Amino acid sequence: MAFYQSPMKISAFDAKFEAQKIAFAPISFQVARCLLKFGILEQIDTSAEQGCSLDDIEKKTELSQYAISVLIDMGLSMGLLWQKEDRYLLDKIGHFLVEDDMAKVNLNFVHDVCYQGMFELEASLVEGKPKGLKVFGDWNTIYPTLSELPDQVKKSWFEFDHYYSDHAFGQLLPLIFQAKPAHIVDVGGNTGKWALACTAYDSNVKVTIMDLPGQLKVALKNAEEKGVADRVSGFQCDLLKESQEFCPNGDLYWMSQFLDCFSKEQILSILTRTAQSMSANSELCILETYWDRQPFEAGAYCVNATSIYFTAMANGDSRMYHSKEMLTLISQAGLYVDEDIDEIGLGHTLLRCKRKPTQL
Structure with missing residues (x-):
């Protein structure tokens, strides 16, 4: 593009x-x-x-x-x-x-989640911390506290997050299940929408959601309400801890709109530990919106603007990446891209990764 x-x-x-x-x-x-x-x-x-x-x-x-x-x-x-x-x-x-749903979702997200905190963008850039987050609470990052945000803020945050991911589900599910994975590890599964979509698509698959305690509580409650608590389990973890091991025995490890929440150093650590948990037959699927892969200039504009949310509100050191940066990190982690698919949903790219033979 x-x-x-x-x-x-x-x-x-x-x-x-x-x-x-x-x-x-x-x-x-x-x-x-x-x-x-x-x-x-x-x-x-x-x-x-x-x-x-x-x-x-x-x-x-x-x-x-x-x-x-x-x-x-x-x-x-x-x-x-x-x-x-x-x-x-x-x-x-x-x-x-x-009339445009994307415009409404983006506008509500910017107003409810970002607007007040953007006054602190300058300080966030200088200090490398999300200084704007203080409008909601005294927190280091937004992720452990999503369930504690004011109701309207939380509503707009999840509507923004789900709007972009949900539009990709229809194309993704057949791609993800073409190898018939029996056990999917959903890394950073949030409210469990992807896990529930998987269990609805395949009546036999089991999904383990790796996430922080607050998000897991919500996700597992949603699984129980959908009647699939026997197939959706939780793996409580803090992925920023270098000592944190990953859930083992996954046929497919899934990361959707997840790695953009971390710095390059953190992404490399997460990918390296994922690779260490994978077998020769496992695969890692990464779904992201890269600004250089957008089919239209409006998409690149929205993606680059979202990077500023990460700077001022989320964690101060992550962003929406250029695809070449992600491909470099994947290789450094001991993985290779087996398949690369653009234009999924609203400008998403799916990278299907496997361990390099030398890492097995």
């Missing part, structure tokens, strides 16, 4: 305008969010070609005409709306904010 290999073809006049958009970006973000939250864009959308006047909008919202007008005027400047005499109609960008 040939992004960013040459200067943008844009006039100086337009480039200056784009610079002003960046300067006011936090304001435009909140305007778009409020236009959605108060139902203004949706109301205009349902009016179709007729459009809405300020009076029409005022009748159906709790806002004053002043509040509506300042939002509407900025919405016009942002290209969300256009005006025909005294009526307002939805433009294409506004349409996608209303």
